[in-house]
Amino acid sequence: MFDTCEPGQLIDLMSAAARAEAIAIAQRLSAVASLYAHREREFADRRLWLCDATTACAAEVSAAQNISRARATGQVHAAVALHKRLPKVATVFVTGAIDFRMVLAILSRTENVDDELMPAVDEALAERVPTWMRLSKRKLYDRLDLWVAKFDEAGVRVPPVAKDNRYFDIEPHIPGLAFAGGVLDATDASALNQRLEALASDVCENDPRTKSQRRADACGVLGRGEGALECQCGSSECPASTVRESATKIVIHVLAEQATVDGTSDHPGYLSGFGILPAESVRELAPDAKIRPIAKPGSRAEDSYRPSTALADFVRWRDLTCRWPGCDAPVAECDIDHTVPWPFGATHASDLKAYCRTHHRLAGRRLSSRL
Structure with a gap:
């Protein structure tokens, strides 16, 4: 269909199609919300009817779009919530500046916000969400939660019900295996995750197990109180064969x-x-905790290619993850890259960003192809 198009034309076509798709979905949900408003007024005085406005509206949506009743009901709920609680976001949606994925994320993360606080949340999000389109799901949820917490007092604490329901269960699974899982305090989970990562990495490159299998085996190391995970490469000259007491210190940032x-x-x-x-x-x-201030860099660039420790720390804490659109690789696994290559680009926060190794290499390859 597009065999004769140049790459630039194909990119333009994709961009236009994505915006048109978002506009079409926004118009569809707007029509659903308006239909619901009609049915809600009609059902207001019909207390003895055997269904409500949502059920009636969903039946019509189901027939009109040739979808199941369950899907239609979900669409009615989304449309009504969007137009009643987030009218400014709905206005942005109909321009095609955000897509349905973004709208669903906003609806999910604002579901429990008090109705009195919603207008302020709606206005704040409407101004910002078009610039968040490139965020991955995890980063988008983080950004939405951060802004919700600015307006909703419940966002500054862990809900007691949720906190009291934390648990960790170990149950029999298939013969020879067990299932372990639960809900932990986030800081405890971070410490546990780092400990498992450290143990799983303490083998040589010839160990036949996958990383997931090594993490699972590391749980046994923790349970037995051992200091290291035994390598299974089978070599008598394995550099990891010397079992040592683990001295890895777990730090939560x-x-x-x-x-x-x-x-x-x-x-x-x-x-x-x-x-x-x-x-x-x-x-x-x-x-x-050991509290260490993050120093904001000055206006002058540093003289060397590699940033100082203070500048590198600032860039990592500013970016938190890989800056490539849609990538949420942890910043601990990222390189610090010059946007404008050194020495033409400055070693300064304005020209530095965190890129995971894959996207760092890809960015360098694209640059080379343009030179």
Whole structure:
């Protein structure tokens, strides 16, 4: 169909089609919301009817779009929530600046916000969400949660019901195996994850197990109180064959404002790899934590190709993940890349960004192809 098109034309076609798709979905949901409003008025005085406005509207949506009743009901709920609680976001949606994925994420993350606070949340999100289209699902949820927490007091603490329901179960599975899983405090989960990563990496490159299998076996190491995971390469000359007591120190990194730590602000912090951390959780960690300020770089660029430790720390905490659109690789696994290549580009925060190794290489290859 597009065999004769140049790459630039194909990219333009994709962009136009994506915007047209978003506009079409926005118009469809707007029509559903308007139909619901009609049926809601009609059913207002019909208390003895055997169905309500949602059921009636869903039946018509199901027939009109040739979809199941369940799908139609979900569409009615989404359309009504969007136009009643997020009218400014709905206005942005109909321009094609955001897509249905973004709308569903917004609806999900604002579902529990108090109705009185929704107008402020709606206005704040409508101004910003078009610039968040390139974010991955995890980064998008983090960004939405952060802005919800700015307006909703419930966002600064872990809901008691959720916190009290944390658990960790180990149950029999198929013969010879067991299932383990649960809901942990985020900081405990971060520490456990790092410990498993450290143990799973403490073998040589010839170990036949996958990383997931090594992490599973590392749980046994923890349970037995052993210091290291035994390598299974089978070589008598394996560099990892010398079993040593693990001295790896697990460090949890949390980014937070000083005012949050002091208790003069309830702005949430950020737990690397897990998203926002409620203010009360930040303050629970603070007494035993080593607090290190992140220095904001000055206006002058550094003279060397490699950034200083202070500048590198600032860039990593600013970016948090890989900056490539849609990538959420942790910043700990990223390189610091010059946007404009050195020496033409400055070693300064304005020209530096975090790129995972894959996208760092891809960016370098694209640059080379243009030279």
